[in-house]
Structures are given as C-alpha cells and as structure tokens.
Amino acid sequence: MTKKVLSIQSHVVHGYVGNKAATFPLQYRGWDVDALNTVQYSNHPGYGHFDGFRSRAQDLREIIEKGLLEGLQQKYDALLTGYLPDPEALREIGDVLATLCESDSEIKWILDPVLGDNGRLYVSPDAVPAYKEILLRGTVYLATPNQFEMETLTGVQITDLATLKLSITRFHELYPKVPNVLVTSVMSSTLDQDTMICACSELSKPDSARYFSVPKIDVHFSGSGDLCSALLLDIFLRQPSEALDLARAANEVLSLVDNILKRTLQLHLDTQQKALGQDRPRKINDLRLIESRDLLDGSGELKYTPMVL
Numbered sequence: 001m002t003k004k005v006l007s008i009q010s011h012v013v014h015g016y017v018g019n020k021a022a023t024f025p026l027q028y029r030g031w032d033v034d035a036l037n038t039v040q041y042s043n044h045p046g047y048g049h050f051d052g053f054r055s056r057a058q059d060l061r062e063i064i065e066k067g068l069l070e071g072l073q074q075k076y077d078a079l080l081t082g083y084l085p086d087p088e089a090l091r092e093i094g095d096v097l098a099t100l101c102e103s104d105s106e107i108k109w110i111l112d113p114v115l116g117d118n119g120r121l122y123v124s125p126d127a128v129p130a131y132k133e134i135l136l137r138g139t140v141y142l143a144t145p146n147q148f149e150m151e152t153l154t155g156v157q158i159t160d161l162a163t164l165k166l167s168i169t170r171f172h173e174l175y176p177k178v179p180n181v182l183v184t185s186v187m188s189s190t191l192d193q194d195t196m197i198c199a200c201s202e203l204s205k206p207d208s209a210r211y212f213s214v215p216k217i218d219v220h221f222s223g224s225g226d227l228c229s230a231l232l233l234d235i236f237l238r239q240p241s242e243a244l245d246l247a248r249a250a251n252e253v254l255s256l257v258d259n260i261l262k263r264t265l266q267l268h269l270d271t272q273q274k275a276l277g278q279d280r281p282r283k284i285n286d287l288r289l290i291e292s293r294d295l296l297d298g299s300g301e302l303k304y305t306p307m308v309l
C-alpha cells in the first residue's frame with residue numbers, strides 16, 4: 001500500500017523550500033503527498049525580494065476539516081508540518097491535526113517547529129507558546145528543531161556539547177509526550193568551526209542520544225532543513241516498528257542531505273560561476289533537487305560515526 005502524507009508548509013513558485021523541498025523527494029521515494037500551502041510566494045525571502053500572500057487560518061482549517069477529512073475521508077499515515085507564520089493559523093491547524101492524531105494513534109506527526117535561525121525569530125513571538133502547547137498535547141511523534149528553535153523551546157542556551165546534551169534532557173522533561181527529537185545544525189564559537197553538530201534522542205530509550213559531527217560546507221543553503229525533515233519522515237517511518245533506530249535514520253538522512261548539498265554546490269560552480277566568472281558563493285538560493293534525483297534512490301549510506309556523550 002502506498003503511504004500517504006499530508007504536508008503543510010510554504011509554497012514557492014520558483015525554487016525549493018517548504019513543500020517544494022519536501023514533495024518531490026517524498027514522491028520520488030514512494031509517498032503519496034497531499035501538499036497544503038501555508039503561504040504562496042514567488043520565491044523565498046532569502047532572495048531579498050518576493051511577492052505573494054499567506055493562506056488564511058480559516059481557509060486552511062476548512063481545507064483540512066471539510067475538504068480532506070469530511071469530504072474526501074482521507075486517511076493519512078503521516079503529517080508533516082513546517083513554516084506556518086501566522087500564529088492564529090498555527091493554533092487552528094495544531095488543533096485540527098492534534099484531534100486527528102487523537103482519533104487515530106497510527107498517524108505519525110513530524111513537526112518542524114519553524115521559529116527562526118541564527119539567534120533570531122522570523123515568525124511572530126506568539127508562535128512560541130503555540131508550538132509549546134502543540135508539543136505538550138502528546139500528538140507529535142518527532143520534532144526537528146534547529147539550534148535556535150531548541151534553545152527557544154527549552155530555555156537552554158546551547159554553547160557546547162554539554163549544553164546541547166542538557167537541552168535534550170530538558171526537552172524530554174518539558175515535553176514528555178514527544179517520543180523523538182532531532183536537533184539540526186548546532187554551531188558555536190566553542191565548537192569545531194568546520195563542523196555542524198546534529199543530535200537525536202528517543203524518549204523511551206534513556207542514553208539513546210547520539211551526536212553527529214557533519215562537515216560544514218562554507219555556503220548557506222535554503223531549504224536544507226525542509227529537505228531534512230521530509231527525508232527523516234520517509235527513512236524513520238520506513239523502519240520496522242519493533243526495531244526503531246532514530247540514530248540510524250538520522251545518520252542516513254544527514255548523509256543523503258550532504259550528498260545533495262554537495263551536488264547543488266558543484267552544479268552551481270559548474271554553471272553560474274564558470275559562466276559568469278563569479279567568486280565562490282556565500283549563499284545558494286535553491287537546492288538542485290531535480291538534478292539530485294539519482295541520489296534520492298538512497299543507498300542507505302551512513303557517513304557519520306555517532307558519538308555518545
């Protein structure tokens with residue numbers, strides 16, 4: 001049976017963030033994806049200019065409740081939520097999805113609590129309590145905060161491996177109904193400047209936290225977080241329920257993302273830079289997902305050695 005996911009994220013007409021970063025990889029790997037768009041922008045804001053609009057909370061709610069659930073009687077194996085900039089929409093959608101998960105415990109909700117990055121919020125501060133309430137309700141299966149989001153949700157400033165470990169302990173204490181967490185792209189002046197740390201932990205297995213040191217590519221990519229959560233959904237939920245291993249899934253995802261980022265950089269250098277004689281880029285606006293499709297076949301490669309602290 002083809003598995004079905006409802007993915008609620010941003011849509012960009014041009015480029016690959018949000019649902020545009022998640023849908024193709026999930027479809028390519030065999031998922032039937034229903035994509036609901038929280039915004040529709042020409043491109044992501046990292047370009048410096050964009051046009052478009054946010055979806056209204058009421059419309060999003062009606063599409064899910066009346067259209068998909070009541071009207072079409074859709075059944076989902078998984079839910080994936082990302083950028084939801086309107087706190088009212090976040091609360092409304094949070095409530096609808098939590099109620100859905102409460103009515104069917106088989107549904108796995110993967111939540112990326114998109115709040116900000118690099119020490120600053122890029123959504124309304126009201127989104128913070130809204131995410132905390134969602135995490136407390138007990139319907140999220142896996143959360144994928146980045147460093148700033150983990151700090152915001154736990155109140156622990158992450159400056160080194162010890163405080164990263166503390167933030168994971170605090171996360172499990174504060175949100176004891178969230179079984180799994182993956183923290184992405186931790187960086188600090190006290191850590192090795194050439195790597196990003198990612199960490200994962202399963203609540204039910206004390207001491208299951210594993211830390212991965214991912215070599216940093218000296219370029220900023222947009223959409224890598226969205227790609228990461230989509231691939232984790234596929235790879236983690238594919239594991240047999242009696243042998244779940246989040247660390248293995250995280251390792252496979254980070255390895256695959258690394259391959260795609262490297263392909264993206266290479267293609268960028270081959271085309272833009274050589275043709276235009278530009279310097280090495282500081283940022284690459286769009287992942288080359290289509291040109292990376294062969295990588296998405298997925299060999300189960302595990303590049304990183306998990307660390308235990």
Ligand SMILES: Nc1ncnc2c1ncn2[C@@H]1O[C@H](COP(=O)(O)OP(=O)(O)O)[C@@H](O)[C@H]1O
Pocket residue numbers: 117144145146183184185186196198214215216217218219220221223224225226228254257258261
């Ligand atoms: N410049 C980079 N170099 C190497 N890996 C990267 C880079 N940017 C992102 N990644 C990989 O993608 C993952 C998700 O990235 P990130 O964009 O930081 O997440 P988020 O969007 O949630 O902030 C990181 O944990 C890392 O594995």
Ligand SMILES: Cc1ncc(COP(=O)(O)O)c(C=O)c1O
Pocket residue numbers: 010017018039044045046083221222223224225226227
């Ligand atoms: C509207 C929107 N959605 C999603 C993303 C992707 O975020 P990330 O690069 O953290 O994966 C961005 C990033 O620019 C964005 O502007």
